[in-house]
Amino acid sequence: xxxxxxxxxxxxxxxxxxxxxxxxxxxxxxxxxxxxxxxxxxxxxxxxxxxxxxxxxxxxxxxxxxxxxxxxxxxxxxxxxxxxxxxxxxxxxxxxxxxxxxxxxxxxxxxxxxxxxxxxxxxxxxxxxxxxxxxxxxxxxxxxxxxxxxxxxxxxxxxxxxxxxxxxxxxxxxxxxxxxxxxxxxxxxxxxxxxxxxxxxxxxxxxxxxxxxxxxxxxxxxxxxxxxxxxxxxxxxxxxxxxxxxxxxxxxxxxxxxxxxxxxxxxxxxxxxxxxxxxxxxxxxxxxxxxxxxxxxxxxxxxxxxxxxxxxxxxxxxxxxxxxxxxxxxxxxxxxxxxxxxxxxxxxxxxxxxxxxxxxxxxxxxxxxxxxxxxxxxxxxxxxxxxxxx
Ligand SMILES: *Cc1c(COP(=O)(O)O)cnc(C)c1O
Numbered sequence: 168x169x170x171x172x173x174x175x176x177x178x179x180x181x182x183x184x185x186x187x188x189x190x191x192x193x194x195x196x197x198x199x200x201x202x203x204x205x206x207x208x209x210x211x212x213x214x215x216x217x218x219x220x221x222x223x224x225x226x227x228x229x230x231x232x233x234x235x236x237x238x239x240x241x242x243x244x245x246x247x248x249x250x251x252x253x254x255x256x257x258x259x260x261x262x263x264x265x266x267x268x269x270x271x272x273x274x275x276x277x278x279x280x281x282x283x284x285x286x287x288x289x290x291x292x293x294x295x296x297x298x299x300x301x302x303x304x305x306x307x308x309x310x311x312x313x314x315x316x317x318x319x320x321x322x323x324x325x326x327x328x329x330x331x332x333x334x335x336x337x338x339x340x341x342x343x344x345x346x347x348x349x350x351x352x353x354x355x356x357x358x359x360x361x362x363x364x365x366x367x368x369x370x371x372x373x374x375x376x377x378x379x380x381x382x383x384x385x386x387x388x389x390x391x392x393x394x395x396x397x398x399x400x401x402x403x404x405x406x407x408x409x410x411x412x413x414x415x416x417x418x419x420x421x422x423x424x425x426x427x428x429x430x431x432x433x434x435x436x437x438x439x440x441x442x443x444x445x446x447x448x449x450x451x452x453x454x455x456x457x458x459x460x461x462x463x464x465x466x467x468x469x470x471x472x473x474x475x476x477x478x479x480x481x482x483x484x485x486x487x488x489x490x491x492x493x494x495x496x497x498x499x500x501x502x503x504x505x506x507x508x509x510x511x512x513x514x515x516x517x518x519x520x521x522x523x524x525x526x527x528x529x530x531x532x533x534x535x536x537x538x539x540x541x542x543x544x545x546x547x548x549x550x551x552x553x554x555x556x557x
């Protein structure tokens with residue numbers, strides 16, 4: 168029996184998978200079990216920030232693995248402390264909580280703002296405002312905050328007191344705020360929703376309102392964070408600092424690690440017993456993530472991401488001339504969406520055939536989220552294949 172049949176027999180159908188079985192990866196190239204190579208512009212959905220089989224990352228993983236993989240958060244170990252020191256220093260925020268995924272990071276942030284509301288505003292301050300077309304993950308609070316009905320089907324009743332307003336619409340947001348609002352959660356660039364960046368003025372205004380009304384401002388940077396925008400966090404591109412930022416995807420270079428970083432006045436409402444995670448921030452994943460952050464914060468790295476992102480956008484923009492189906496090129500750094508008026512699934516399938524992995528975003532865009540170590544030559548190659556598929 169072939170692998171795909173065997174897999175379908177025993178693995179739940181939570182993903183519509185392509186008929187591809189990958190065997191190994193090197194840099195930005197994946198190889199399937201038949202030996203065919205693919206240029207990887209999906210990167211495990213913005214996860215494999217340093218590509219595949221990165222020698223330094225492998226070494227950091229092996230070194231830590233041989234010393235200590237997991238203890239409990241009942242005890243201390245060095246990698247988590249060092250990683251948290253780096254993240255707080257680079258983010259301008261104060262305290263970290265580690266978990267294992269993006270949904271868990273959003274879950275932690277949503278719990279944190281509710282506890283904050285009850286303790287620091289009033290006992291009824293439990294209302295959370297999220298954005299339409301957002302995505303925050305699959306756990307119950309995260310999927311309730313997610314502003315897309317298709318992900319919530321048959322899951323009702325959802326979490327109470329989570330409301331949605333249109334993104335980038337300050338009046339709609341103001342109209343939803345009440346004395347019982349404890350938190351606002353939004354992505355500085357909506358990822359799964361279709362690569363829609365926030366308007367700079369909007370983010371500044373949201374920050375001002377949260378300060379005035381004592382509301383916890385959460386930026387979900389699970390996809391946009393950890394260098395993808397050309398800075399460690401996309402909010403640093405906007406000059407607007409949240410009270411809580413979530414992170415996951417790119418943080419571990421492929422190992423499952425997530426987390427939140429919060430300002431002290433918010434973080435302090437979490438006490439022993441309020442929240443926890445057995446695996447969260449174990450020595451192995453933290454040593455791995457530490458290597459990722461060290462690499463990203465090397466002088467020039469973020470600039471190279473920003474520059475390659477601009478290059479990618481320029482090359483994609485240039486395709487408009489020959490391909491009127493391209494409506495818009497959106498994004499920042501190496502998270503780029505191309506809105507195409509065409510059958511997106513067919514484009515992805517054709518690209519795959521030609522050895523390029525792409526993914527859609529929202530209902531109208533093709534997403535480019537390669538490893539941050541992608542080269543200009545590889546960008547050229549991807550743009551060439553993409554143009555052939557249009
Ligand atoms: C992917 C994503 C999540 C969910 O992350 P998981 O690791 O799949 O739970 C949450 N928020 C955003 C913005 C994401 O892109």
